[in-house]
Amino acid sequence: MKKIFTLITFSFLLLILINNSVLADNKISKVDSISKNLRCLICQGQSVYDSQSEFAISVKDLIKKKIEEGNSDNDIYEYLKNKYGDWIMYEPELDKKTLLLWILPLILFVFGGLLIFKKAFINYNKNV
Amino acid sequence: MKFKKLNLVLILLITILVFFALYLGMKKQNLYTTDHIVNKKMPNLISTELFTGEETNLSELVAKEKFTILNIWASWCAPCRSEHKHLITLSSNNNSKIVGLNYKDKIENAKSFISELGNPYDHILLDKKGFISIDIGAYGVPETYVIDNTNNKIIKKYLGPIDEFILEEIINILNS
Numbered sequence: 001m002k003k004i005f006t007l008i009t010f011s012f013l014l015l016i017l018i019n020n021s022v023l024a025d026n027k028i029s030k031v032d033s034i035s036k037n038l039r040c041l042i043c044q045g046q047s048v049y050d051s052q053s054e055f056a057i058s059v060k061d062l063i064k065k066k067i068e069e070g071n072s073d074n075d076i077y078e079y080l081k082n083k084y085g086d087w088i089m090y091e092p093e094l095d096k097k098t099l100l101l102w103i104l105p106l107i108l109f110v111f112g113g114l115l116i117f118k119k120a121f122i123n124y125n126k127n128v
Numbered sequence: 129m130k131f132k133k134l135n136l137v138l139i140l141l142i143t144i145l146v147f148f149a150l151y152l153g154m155k156k157q158n159l160y161t162t163d164h165i166v167n168k169k170m171p172n173l174i175s176t177e178l179f180t181g182e183e184t185n186l187s188e189l190v191a192k193e194k195f196t197i198l199n200i201w202a203s204w205c206a207p208c209r210s211e212h213k214h215l216i217t218l219s220s221n222n223n224s225k226i227v228g229l230n231y232k233d234k235i236e237n238a239k240s241f242i243s244e245l246g247n248p249y250d251h252i253l254l255d256k257k258g259f260i261s262i263d264i265g266a267y268g269v270p271e272t273y274v275i276d277n278t279n280n281k282i283i284k285k286y287l288g289p290i291d292e293f294i295l296e297e298i299i300n301i302l303n304s
């Protein structure tokens with residue numbers, strides 16, 4: 001009986017430990033993924049994730065705190081954009097200013113594809 | 129022949145589009161500016177006072193004055209030393225209160241910095257983790273905000289240390 005009780009207690013503790021470690025890992029990876037998409041404003045060329053500046057450390061701590069408070073990734077991005085403007089984001093959002101930036105590669109891709117297709121089609125017709 | 133003409137027009141259009149996009153990119157300034165902060169409401173700061181250790185609310189501290197100068201500083205920040213004399217000059221202005229936000233510093237170091245260089249601040253609040261600075265859109269030290277207390281709006285933000293030119297500009301704002 002004592003052995004069974006010890007076993008149950010041990011399993012229970014192990015479960016809590018594993019659960020806590022998984023949750024902690026998830027939190028860290030979430031902080032990492034968010035901070036990778038943020039520009040470090042005092043060390044340009046580096047993301048908040050890469051930087052060890054006081055600013056970047058504070059932002060990472062704040063992201064962790066906001067995750068613990070139940071904020072979503074989007075809430076955190078919106079909060080930081082509100083404080084520092086769109087410049088803090090590495091990946092620009094689709095809006096009037098960035099429309100060309102987003103659609104230009106698509107246009108080039110479609111146009112290039114059409115050219116290749118046409119060329120291949122003409123070659124095929126010639127061979128036939 | 130018709131296809132060739134169409135191709136030519138398309139290539140020309142896309143080339144113009146690419147050059148237009150590159151031109152827009154070149155025109156865009158690739159530096160962080162503080163323009164988006166100007167005219168924004170100042171968040172209400174609640175923090176511990178350096179000397180009294182009491183929890184203090186910024187809006188209550190500065191309610192009577194027309195302007196607030198909020199200066200973010202730290203004892204470990206070299207440019208903060210160079211701007212300190214200008215803050216001392218500003219402290220004699222009657223239209224404003226100067227509030228210092230001590231950024232990620234050791235309390236004893238902050239106190240000895242003030243006792244060594246003088247205290248231009250009416251109040252000094254602590255930002256131990258840097259969260260308050262983020263909340264007001266700051267990213268380093270020193271930074272200085274000029275806040276209009278009548279509508280609680282930020283009217284000017286300066287990145288880096290205050291120099292003679294900035295000092296003059298701030299004095300002009302305070303006397304306006």
